[in-house]
Amino acid sequence: MGVEMGVGLWTFQSTVTRPHQLPCLYRDFPAVARKVEQLGYAHLWLAEHRLWYDAFCPAPLLPIASAAAATTTLRLGTAMVLLPQHDPERLRSLAAAVDDAARGRLELGVGLGHRDAEFDALGLPRTGRGRRMDAGLDVLDREPRDRRPDAVWGGGMARAALERIGRHGMSALLPQTLDAEGIRRAVATITGAARAAGREPGRIGMIKDTWVDVDGEAARSWFLPRLRRHYTEEAGAWWVLDGGHGFTSPERLQGQVDRTATSAVVGSPDEVAARFGQIADAGVDTIVARVNFDFVSDRELGEQLELLAATVLKAVTA
Amino acid sequence: MRIGVTLDLATVSLADVPALAAAVEEAALDLVWLAAPSGRPEVALAAAATCAEPTRTVLIGAGTAVAEHHPLYLAEERHVADQLLGGRLVLGLRGDDEASLTEWADVLLAAAGTTPFAHRGPRHTIPAGLPQHTVNPETRVRVTPAPYALEPTLWLLGRAAPAVASAYALSPVSEEDGAPVWRHLERSLGPACRRLRRPAVRTWDPGAEDVVELARRLSAERDGWGLDTTLLRLTPPPGTAAWHAALADLAVVVRPRLQQERLPAGLEELWDAERTHQHTAGVEREVIT
Numbered sequence: 001m002g003v004e005m006g007v008g009l010w011t012f013q014s015t016v017t018r019p020h021q022l023p024c025l026y027r028d029f030p031a032v033a034r035k036v037e038q039l040g041y042a043h044l045w046l047a048e049h050r051l052w053y054d055a056f057c058p059a060p061l062l063p064i065a066s067a068a069a070a071t072t073t074l075r076l077g078t079a080m081v082l083l084p085q086h087d088p089e090r091l092r093s094l095a096a097a098v099d100d101a102a103r104g105r106l107e108l109g110v111g112l113g114h115r116d117a118e119f120d121a122l123g124l125p126r127t128g129r130g131r132r133m134d135a136g137l138d139v140l141d142r143e144p145r146d147r148r149p150d151a152v153w154g155g156g157m158a159r160a161a162l163e164r165i166g167r168h169g170m171s172a173l174l175p176q177t178l179d180a181e182g183i184r185r186a187v188a189t190i191t192g193a194a195r196a197a198g199r200e201p202g203r204i205g206m207i208k209d210t211w212v213d214v215d216g217e218a219a220r221s222w223f224l225p226r227l228r229r230h231y232t233e234e235a236g237a238w239w240v241l242d243g244g245h246g247f248t249s250p251e252r253l254q255g256q257v258d259r260t261a262t263s264a265v266v267g268s269p270d271e272v273a274a275r276f277g278q279i280a281d282a283g284v285d286t287i288v289a290r291v292n293f294d295f296v297s298d299r300e301l302g303e304q305l306e307l308l309a310a311t312v313l314k315a316v317t318a
Numbered sequence: 319m320r321i322g323v324t325l326d327l328a329t330v331s332l333a334d335v336p337a338l339a340a341a342v343e344e345a346a347l348d349l350v351w352l353a354a355p356s357g358r359p360e361v362a363l364a365a366a367a368t369c370a371e372p373t374r375t376v377l378i379g380a381g382t383a384v385a386e387h388h389p390l391y392l393a394e395e396r397h398v399a400d401q402l403l404g405g406r407l408v409l410g411l412r413g414d415d416e417a418s419l420t421e422w423a424d425v426l427l428a429a430a431g432t433t434p435f436a437h438r439g440p441r442h443t444i445p446a447g448l449p450q451h452t453v454n455p456e457t458r459v460r461v462t463p464a465p466y467a468l469e470p471t472l473w474l475l476g477r478a479a480p481a482v483a484s485a486y487a488l489s490p491v492s493e494e495d496g497a498p499v500w501r502h503l504e505r506s507l508g509p510a511c512r513r514l515r516r517p518a519v520r521t522w523d524p525g526a527e528d529v530v531e532l533a534r535r536l537s538a539e540r541d542g543w544g545l546d547t548t549l550l551r552l553t554p555p556p557g558t559a560a561w562h563a564a565l566a567d568l569a570v571v572v573r574p575r576l577q578q579e580r581l582p583a584g585l586e587e588l589w590d591a592e593r594t595h596q597h598t599a600g601v602e603r604e605v606i607t
Contacts, residue, residue, distance in 0.1 A: 022464075051456075051459050053462070057463070090387050090391065097365070115453075119448075
C-alpha cells in the first residue's frame with residue numbers, strides 16, 4: 001500500500017470520564033512524542049478548542065514546539081487549528097516560529113470551528129467563518145511562503161471546502177465518515193480544483209478512530225461503548241443539530257454517534273490493516289489513527305501505540 | 319539577587335533555543351529571558367515552550383508585547399506555556415500606550431483566575447455577545463487551561479509600564495535607571511511593594527568591562543533602588559565559546575558577590591586567586607592539547 005501512518009489526537013483534556021492532572025499531560029508530552037517517533041510513526045497530531053471545562057488545549061502549536069525539541073524526524077501536526085478564530089497574520093508568524101523550532105517538521109492543519117461560544121469570546125461572528133477561512137488561507141499561502149503548500153492541511157467534505165483545498169494546493173484531511181466512493185469523489189474534486197488553479201494537488205489524509213487488539217472481538221467490546229460515550233458528550237454539548245446543541249435533539253444526536261461509531265476502525269491487527277488498505281486503495285496516502293481519547297489511560301495508550309506499531313503500521317507502510 | 323540571560327529571538331533560531339537555555343541552567347543561573355523580535359511578539363511563548371523538556375529548574379521569561387490582535391490568544395498561550403514549564407514561566411508584556419497596556423494586563427489577570435469573567439474595555443468586549451450567536455451563548459468566559467502557577471508572574475515593559483504597574487501592583491522591568499520608577503511605586507503602593515520583584519535589563523560586554531566591575535555595578539543598583547533580578551544582554555553571540563565563558567563568569571564571579579550585603583574580608587581575594595589559577599591552568603591545558 002505504501003501509505004504514511006501517524007497517530008492522534010492529543011488534546012490535553014481532563015474530563016469527567018477520566019480526570020487528569022494537566023501538568024502531567026503537558027510535562028510528559030515531549031516524552032510521548034519521542035516514543036511515537038521511536039515506534040516508527042510518521043507524524044503525531046494535536047487538536048484545538050477553547051474555553052471548555054475540560055481544558056481542551058486552545059494553543060496546540062505550543063506543545064508542538066515542546067515536542068519539537070525532543071524529536072528529530074517525527075512530523076508534528078494540528079488537526080485542526082481553527083483558522084477563522086485566529087488573526088491569520090499572527091498565526092502565520094507563530095506557525096513559522098514553531099516550524100523553525102521543528103526544523104521544518106510542522107504540518108499545519110486548519111479547520112473552521114463550530115462553537116458559538118468560541119467565536120463570541122473572540123468577537124468574531126461564526127456565520128462569517130467561511131469567508132474568514134478563505135482570507136486566512138490567502139495569508140498562509142502568500143509569497144514568500146514559509147513552507148510547502150502541501151504542509152498546510154484543510155478539512156471538510158462540502159464541495160466548497162474540497163475546492164478550496166485544491167485551489168490552494170493544500171493537503172486534505174478528509175472526514176472519517178467518508179466511504180471508499182466518497183473518498184474517490186473528494187479526491188477528484190480536489191484534484192480538479194488544483195489543476196484548474198494551476199497548482200499541484202497535495203496529499204490526501206484521513207483521521208480514523210482506531211483500536212486494535214489481538215482479539216478483534218475484545219477490541220470492539222471494549223472500545224466501541226467508550227467511543228459512543230465520548231461522542232455523546234462531545235456532540236451533545238458542542239455540535240449544532242437542528243439549531244441547538246446536540247442534547248436538544250436526542251434522535252439526531254443518536255444518529256451522529258451511530259455514524260462515528262460505525263466509521264471507526266476496530267478489530268484485530270489483520271482486520272484493521274485490511275480496512276486501512278481499503279482506505280488507501282480509494283486514494284488516501286496519509287492515515288492518522290486516532291487512538292488517544294479521554295477514556296484511554298496512559299498505560300492503555302502506551303500499549304496501543306506499541307501494538308499498532310508492531311502490527312498495523314508495519315503492514316500498511318510495507 | 320537572581321541573574322538571568324537574555325536571548326534575542328531576532329537573531330537566535332528557535333531550533334537553537336533549547337540548547338542555549340539548557341546551558342544557562344547548567345551554569346546554575348536563574349532565568350532565561352526570550353525577547354521577541356520586533357513586530358512578532360507571539361514568537362516568545364513558542365520559544366519558551368521549546369525549553370520545557372531540556373530544562374527542569376531555570377525560570378523561563380518570554381518578552382512579548384501588546385499587539386493589534388485579540389488579547390485572549392496571549393492569555394491562552396501563556397497558560398499552556400506555564401503548564402508545559404511547570405509554573406516556571408515569567409511573562410513580560412511591553413506596551414507604550416497606557417490604555418492598551420492596561421486593557422491587556424486586565425484581560426491577562428482576569429484570565430489567570432479560575433472563575434468565568436467578562437471584560438468591557440476600550441477596544442475589546444469579552445465575550446462579545448454578538449446577536450447571531452444563539453447556541454449556548456455565554457455572558458462570562460473561563461480561559462482554560464488555568465496556568466500552573468497560582469499567581470503566574472507578569473512583568474511590564476515599555477513607556478506605559480510604570481503607570482500600569484502602579485495601578486495593578488505589577489513589576490516594571492527597568493531598561494534604564496530604576497530609581498525614579500521605584501520611588502514612585504513605593505509612594506503609590508506602600509508596603510505592597512514588598513511583594514514585587516525589581517527586575518532590570520542590563521548589557522554586559524565582557525571585552526570592555528571586567529566581570530568584577532559588573533558585579534560592583536549591579537551591587538550599586540541593588541543597594542540603590544533595590545534591583546533584585548538582572549536580565550543580562552551578553553554581547554558575545556549566544557552559543558559561542560565567549561558566551562559560555564560569560565555564563566561561567568556570571569555564575570562564579572557575579573552571582574556569589576551579589577547574594578549578601580557584604581563579604582568577609584579575604585573571601586573575594588581567595589575567589590580571585592582561585593579564578594586566576596583556574597584560568598591559567600585552563601590556558602596551559604589548551605596549549606598542551
